[in-house]
Amino acid sequence: ETGVTQSPTHLIKTRGQQVTLRCSSQSGHNTVSWYQQALGQGPQFIFQYYREEENGRGNFPPRFSGLQFPNYSSELNVNALELDDSALYLCASKRTYGYTFGSGTRLTVV
Amino acid sequence: SQQGEEDPQALSIQEGENATMNCSYKTSINNLQWYRQNSGRGLVHLILIRSNEREKHSGRLRVTLDTSKKSSSLLITASRAADTASYFCATEPHTGTASKLTFGTGTRLQVTL
Numbered sequence: 099e100t101g102v103t104q105s106p107t108h109l110i111k112t113r114g115q116q117v118t119l120r121c122s123s124q125s126g127h128n129t130v131s132w133y134q135q136a137l138g139q140g141p142q143f144i145f146q147y148y149r150e151e152e153n154g155r156g157n158f159p160p161r162f163s164g165l166q167f168p169n170y171s172s173e174l175n176v177n178a179l180e181l182d183d184s185a186l187y188l189c190a191s192k193r194t195y196g197y198t199f200g201s202g203t204r205l206t207v208v
Numbered sequence: 209s210q211q212g213e214e215d216p217q218a219l220s221i222q223e224g225e226n227a228t229m230n231c232s233y234k235t236s237i238n239n240l241q242w243y244r245q246n247s248g249r250g251l252v253h254l255i256l257i258r259s260n261e262r263e264k265h266s267g268r269l270r271v272t273l274d275t276s277k278k279s280s281s282l283l284i285t286a287s288r289a290a291d292t293a294s295y296f297c298a299t300e301p302h303t304g305t306a307s308k309l310t311f312g313t314g315t316r317l318q319v320t321l
Binding site for chain 1 (some may be wrong): 242243248249251252253256278296298307308309310311312313314
């Protein structure tokens with residue numbers, strides 16, 4: 099389903115580096131959430147932004163941070179990358195019934 | 209952490225057969241949703257059922273919800289090869305300052321010709 103765009107699609111980083119993932123959601127979707135999906139697992143909630151403020155966080159350390167901008171785009175930043183951060187990162191915007199997910203960014207940490 | 213379990217973990221059927229997947233969850237919910245994921249890419253929303261609903265239909269999909277047992281099932285009728293994907297249930301808590309989806313572990317469905 100179109101409407102949420104993520105970039106880049108793939109990324110390889112070295113342990114200890116920092117990464118920024120980007121998401122562009124639909125106009126009027128004030129809520130954006132980020133999820134981490136390890137291989138073979140269901141997505142896990144990282145955090146949620148509503149009108150540019152973080153208003154919910156999952157069990158992730160502070161080195162995972164985010165921003166939401168007035169133009170409905172958002173960023174996920176991860177500092178001090180660890181090997182276990184290798185995963186598919188999904189952005190989702192909330193609509194009336196259910197969420198619209200982007201295609202994800204596959205991050206590999208080596 | 210995952211909300212609960214889905215079973216089976218993997219399901220292989222032939223085209224035209226029905227596929228049933230089950231989902232269990234742990235806490236009270238506002239609604240339960242089912243998503244499909246092809247080849248590890250983005251999730252596609254299939255259907256949402258509210259906590260006060262017991263059954264819902266959408267095309268070839270039928271979802272049931274039993275809040276007393278904290279379980280749900282997804283039935284795909286007359287399956288097609290294009291239905292091959294991973295299916296996840298996800299629960300959304302009662303409305304608060306933040307709503308988040310808590311996903312199950314997923315069922316990998318393979319539909320063969």
